[in-house]
Amino acid sequence: MRRALLKEAAKRFPWLANVTLYGALFAGGDLAHQFIAQKEHMDWKHTRNVAIVALTFHGNFNYCWLRALERRFPGRSTGMLVRKLLLDQSFASPLATSVFYTGVSFLEGKEDVFEDWRDKFFNTWKTGLLYWPFMQFLNFLLVPLHLRTVFMGGCAFLWACFLCFSRQDGDGTAGLALAFLLHPRLTTATPPPITPPPTPETPATTPPAIQPHQPTTPPADTQHTDREEE
Numbered sequence: 001m002r003r004a005l006l007k008e009a010a011k012r013f014p015w016l017a018n019v020t021l022y023g024a025l026f027a028g029g030d031l032a033h034q035f036i037a038q039k040e041h042m043d044w045k046h047t048r049n050v051a052i053v054a055l056t057f058h059g060n061f062n063y064c065w066l067r068a069l070e071r072r073f074p075g076r077s078t079g080m081l082v083r084k085l086l087l088d089q090s091f092a093s094p095l096a097t098s099v100f101y102t103g104v105s106f107l108e109g110k111e112d113v114f115e116d117w118r119d120k121f122f123n124t125w126k127t128g129l130l131y132w133p134f135m136q137f138l139n140f141l142l143v144p145l146h147l148r149t150v151f152m153g154g155c156a157f158l159w160a161c162f163l164c165f166s167r168q169d170g171d172g173t174a175g176l177a178l179a180f181l182l183h184p185r186l187t188t189a190t191p192p193p194i195t196p197p198p199t200p201e202t203p204a205t206t207p208p209a210i211q212p213h214q215p216t217t218p219p220a221d222t223q224h225t226d227r228e229e230e
Contacts, residue, residue, distance in 0.1 A: 011146055018149035019059035025153035026054035028089065029160025037165065046104075050164065053103040058096055058156070059149065065092050066139075066148045076141055084140050085133055093132055097124050100163055116167055123172030124163070130174060 006079075030050040034042050069087065073080040101117040101124075135155040143151045170176045 008090065014146045015063060018063050018146075019055065019151045022059035022062065022153035022156065023051055025157045026058060026160045027051035029157045030164045032157070033161040033164040036170070044170075046108075046164070049104050050160065052099060052107060054156075054160075057099050057103065057129040059153075061092075061096065061099075062118035062152050063149045063193060066152075067145065069140075072144055077198075081137065081140050085136055088136050089133055092120075093128050094125055097121060097163075101167065104167065117119070120166055120170075124166055127162070127172060127174045131155075150198035 026063045028048050069084050073083045102113045105113040139148050139151050166172045
């Protein structure tokens, strides 16, 4: 029933359905990452910023991009599929990754919006080559055109988890992301502040107690000697 409603909505309102579902799934990836990494301290502003970037750019761009590819290279032959995949990974994927890093940084008000992009773009793009060509191959081969953006949104749910982790705690590499999946708390835990070792306290010196003056009595031998002299 739900699948039929989704297909009907995508046919009647293809742009609205595809863009909305794509943005919701992409933002859901950020929520999933935060739930795994920092469930006690959810950053709802970061999820809002991710949703804004996904709705305003990624959803609209992918909707138009997939249709442009299909018009230019129609069909599902091997040659057409290869052309679509090459263009998608050489142009669309780097552009989408760049907009994510710079867009979220801009919404957060960072002074240098290109800082994350400079540090993590190339690693992220290389990691994407291990994931997106296979997903897009299935998309171009099996999914009808009016549902391709929604299918990308489902794939982008996992990809958004990786992107949000890379932006906050990672470096864009698949190895660190795998370490996060295996040990999320250890990967994202902030190290405790370094405190200097305690200095040994010098014990307070107390002045020696003053003993009361005791009158000294001469020894017994001395007393006898004095008496004999008298």
